[in-house]
Amino acid sequence: MTNPFNNFYNGKKVLVTGHTGFKGSWLVLWLKKLGAEVIGYSTAPLTDPNHFDAAHLSEDIVSIEGDILDSVFMEQAFQQHNPDIVFHLAAQALVRESYKNPAYTFDVNVMGTVNVLEAARKTASVKTVIIVTSDKCYKNVGWEWGYRETDALGGFDAYSASKAAAEVVTAAYQDPKFQKSTSRDDLTIASVRAGNAVGGGDWSADRLIPDIVRAIEAGEDVVIRNPNSTRPWQHVLEPLSGYLWLAYKMSLDSRLYASAWNFGPAGAEVYTVGDIVSRLLDRWQPPSTRLIVQQDQIGSEAFVLHVDSSKARQHLTWRSAWGVDETVDAIVHWYKSFSEEPSGDIAALTCKQIDEYTAAAANLKIAWAETSVE
Numbered sequence: 001m002t003n004p005f006n007n008f009y010n011g012k013k014v015l016v017t018g019h020t021g022f023k024g025s026w027l028v029l030w031l032k033k034l035g036a037e038v039i040g041y042s043t044a045p046l047t048d049p050n051h052f053d054a055a056h057l058s059e060d061i062v063s064i065e066g067d068i069l070d071s072v073f074m075e076q077a078f079q080q081h082n083p084d085i086v087f088h089l090a091a092q093a094l095v096r097e098s099y100k101n102p103a104y105t106f107d108v109n110v111m112g113t114v115n116v117l118e119a120a121r122k123t124a125s126v127k128t129v130i131i132v133t134s135d136k137c138y139k140n141v142g143w144e145w146g147y148r149e150t151d152a153l154g155g156f157d158a159y160s161a162s163k164a165a166a167e168v169v170t171a172a173y174q175d176p177k178f179q180k181s182t183s184r185d186d187l188t189i190a191s192v193r194a195g196n197a198v199g200g201g202d203w204s205a206d207r208l209i210p211d212i213v214r215a216i217e218a219g220e221d222v223v224i225r226n227p228n229s230t231r232p233w234q235h236v237l238e239p240l241s242g243y244l245w246l247a248y249k250m251s252l253d254s255r256l257y258a259s260a261w262n263f264g265p266a267g268a269e270v271y272t273v274g275d276i277v278s279r280l281l282d283r284w285q286p287p288s289t290r291l292i293v294q295q296d297q298i299g300s301e302a303f304v305l306h307v308d309s310s311k312a313r314q315h316l317t318w319r320s321a322w323g324v325d326e327t328v329d330a331i332v333h334w335y336k337s338f339s340e341e342p343s344g345d346i347a348a349l350t351c352k353q354i355d356e357y358t359a360a361a362a363n364l365k366i367a368w369a370e371t372s373v374e
Contacts, residue, residue, distance in 0.1 A: 004358055004369050008248040010035030013125070015083035017068055017116060018090030019061070020045045022202040023132075025052040026236050027087060028061060029350050030244070039081045041066050041074060042090055051201025054338065055347040068112035075119045082125035085247055088116045089132045095159045096206045102158035109162035110169060117173045121184050128250050130243050131170045131191045135232060135264065135307045137163040138193075146232075146308030149193075149260045167191055167260065174258055188254040190246055193307060194239035195232025195264040198327065200334020201350065202236075208273060212280055213335050219288040222281070227274035227293050232264040232306035234320060235327040237357045239263040242318050245368040249316060257315075262307040265320050270306050279324065283332045318368065321361035330356070 014031050018024040019040030031038050038061040045052050057063070064077050068090045078086075091109050092098065098105040113131060120126040138147040139154030153168065155161035170191045172178055179185045198209045208224070215222045242263035250257045277291050312318040322330070330353050337349055361369035 005034060005244055005248050007035075008251065009244070011037070012085060013037045013039065013081065013083045014085045014087065015039040015041060015078065015081065015126075017041045017086070017088045019057070019063065020050070020052040021089065021093070022051055022199075022204065023197055023236055023240070024087075024089045025050075025055065025057055025201065026199065026350065026354075027089065027240050027243070028052075028057055029055060029347060030237075030240060030354055032060060033351060033354060034244075038062070039077070039083055040064060041068070041077055043067055047203040047205075049203055049338075049342065051203075051346070051350070054201065054342070055350060057347070068115055069107060071115040071118065074115055075122055078119040078123040078126070082123065084125060084127055086116065086120050086126055086129045087132065087243060087247075088113065088130065090116075091132075092159070092162075093134075094204065094206055095136070095157060098157055098159035098162070105158040106162045106165070109159075110165045113166040113169050117169070117189070120189075121173070121182055121187060127186060127188060128247050129187065129189045130247055131166065131189065132243070133166050133170075133191055133193050134160075134163045135193050135195045135262070135305060136160040137167050138305075138307075139164070140305060146264065146306045147262075148308045149262055149311055167193075171260075186254075188250045188258045190250060190258050191260045192239065192243055192246065193260065193262050194242070195234055195307060197236040197239055198233055198331060199236035200331060200338065200353070201346075208276065209280070209331060212277060216284060216286040216289050217339060219286075221290045221292045222277055223292045223294050224273055224277060225294060227272060227277075229273050230270050230306065231273065232270055233276055233324065233327065234265045235322050235330060235357070237354060238265070238320050238322065241321070241357075241361065241366075241368055242312060242316070245316055245318055248368075261312050261316070262309045263312055263318065264307040264309045266309075271324055276324075276328070279328045280332060283328055284336070316367070319364075319366060321357055321364055321366055321369070326360065 014036045020042040092105045139152040153164035
């Protein structure tokens with residue numbers, strides 16, 4: 001039988017920053033399924049509804065409400081709970097919000113990362129840290145091909161620049177000379193860069209899928225700014241599987257895997273905003289919602305942006321398990337189920353999709369999903 005991630009997380013203490021967010025709450029549920037003892041550190045959920053509360057996750061984990069800018073409180077949380085592994089997902093994650101509040105965006109995304117790495121460095125139990133940044137950490141020069149881990153970092157907006165800066169911070173903490181000077185040469189750190197993660201349970205402002213769902217539920221039209229912009233759309237489980245697998249591989253070889261990694265869909269799976277909207281509306285079939293295009297006058301988002309995941313495919317034998325059709329099917333099923341029964345067992349609904357995704361990965365013989373036991 002298959003044994004995802006080689007049973008690595010069973011019994012492990014795992015601390016997740018940003019656990020109340022969309023991506024973090026999916027990671028928490030997956031870690032719980034894998035047998036981990038989860039400690040979450042985050043501010044309260046930013047939207048109502050939200051996946052964290054809908055799935056009643058605070059009842060099944062140690063959930064600490066705290067700000068990553070409060071370095072003293074966060075260090076106390078680390079040292080009280082002594083995690084083995086840290087996944088850092090807490091961030092100001094919205095491009096348009098970064099135009100409104102650039103200083104706050106830099107504070108959270110740069111100094112927040114510093115604070116997490118300092119807390120990990122000062123907590124002897126922590127052996128592995130995964131810093132989650134973004135595909136937007138790359139200096140976008142308009143290439144039609146994907147950006148690789150060795151390409152230049154940079155950004156022309158506060159969000160992108162802050163993520164590039166977080167990568168520079170992470171590289172400093174990864175450096176063997178730096179680690180030796182701090183007497184923590186047993187701390188293994190990697191950064192991960194993913195594309196546009198989508199899935200059920202995201203109600204963030206100014207994001208495509210939540211905007212579509214809100215429009216459908218209100219019986220309004222879907223208005224999009226850049227229908228021809230391409231994004232590396234992928235179900236949230238895709239990058240999460242890469243993060244989980246990477247942390248396991250880092251436990252086997254602390255230096256070989258302690259670097260930057262892209263986790264994005266294959267080049268053939270890069271679709272335009274218009275493609276995604278059309279596919280979702282076709283599956284949902286809402287009676288009162290049409291697609292309306294209003295061109296973006298600010299020009300705040302990159303036209304072409306996707307990453308090359310060749311490194312992960314070659315060295316981690318990782319790749320996507322779901323294509324765009326499976327991803328859109330899962331999204332529509334999740335939101336329709338929640339809309340019909342918002343007080344239902346949302347954790348079970350999410351876990352069912354984790355099982356379906358794992359089965360698809362095992363069927364494709366993707367390494368993390370097919371590790372076996374007798």
